[in-house]
Amino acid sequence: MQIWVDADACPTPIKEIIFRAAERTQTPTTLVANHAMRVPATRFVSMLRVSQGFDIADNEIVKRVQAGDIVITSDIPLAAEVVELNVHAINPRGEEYTEHNIKSILNMRDFMDTMRSSGVEMSGGPAKLSATDKQAFGNALDRILQRAKS
Numbered sequence: 312m313q314i315w316v317d318a319d320a321c322p323t324p325i326k327e328i329i330f331r332a333a334e335r336t337q338t339p340t341t342l343v344a345n346h347a348m349r350v351p352a353t354r355f356v357s358m359l360r361v362s363q364g365f366d367i368a369d370n371e372i373v374k375r376v377q378a379g380d381i382v383i384t385s386d387i388p389l390a391a392e393v394v395e396l397n398v399h400a401i402n403p404r405g406e407e408y409t410e411h412n413i414k415s416i417l418n419m420r421d422f423m424d425t426m427r428s429s430g431v432e433m434s435g436g437p438a439k440l441s442a443t444d445k446q447a448f449g450n451a452l453d454r455i456l457q458r459a460k461s
Contacts, residue, residue: 312459315372317384318342318358322440325403328449329383330356336456341375343368381455391417399455403440405447407455 316329326342333340333355342350343359345368350356361367369389372382378397384390390400390408400408408416 312338312379312381313377314338314340314381314383315376316340316342317368317372317382317386317389318344318348319346319368320385321383322403324440324445325383325448328445328452332449332452332456336460338456343372379459381452381459383452387413387417399459401448401451401455403448404444405449405451407451 314329314333316326318326321329321342329340330351330353332338334351334353337355340356341359342348342356343361345361345363347360348358350358359371361371366389369384369386369392372384372389373392373396376382376393376396376398379399380393381399381401382390382393383401383403385402387408390402391413393400394408394410394413400413402408
């Protein structure tokens with residue numbers, strides 16, 4: 312089992328939680344991004360830098376991921392792809408993507424995209440990451456790690 316992080320848009324506090332979990336559980340973890348970023352000096356965390364371009368990091372994750380791995384992403388289409396591969400997927404706010412909920416989440420995302428592209432004003436992006444969000448993420452990651460390791 313390995314953790315894959317869609318790291319370009321992953322908030323720093325979430326990466327720190329991931330780093331601690333990787334070290335604590337001795338789980339190989341790879342951050343995939345199109346720009347360099349710091350990773351802790353541990354044998355359990357590495358950085359995979361990919362070229363710039365639309366969905367390059369996502370495609371690299373899909374190419375390398377294996378059933379039972381964990382993917383951390385806020386990219387819903389990427390989550391949908393990896394869930395089909397029997398991979399655990401979670402977003403930085405602790406929401407698990409599963410075969411039971413991914414289709415409705417993807418449909419809502421597509422609906423919102425359609426609304427925006429047709430000129431409907433939508434209020435800003437997601438709310439700022441809160442302490443509750445960080446705790447929810449840490450708890451969800453721990454649950455998934457326990458499930459995946461058993």
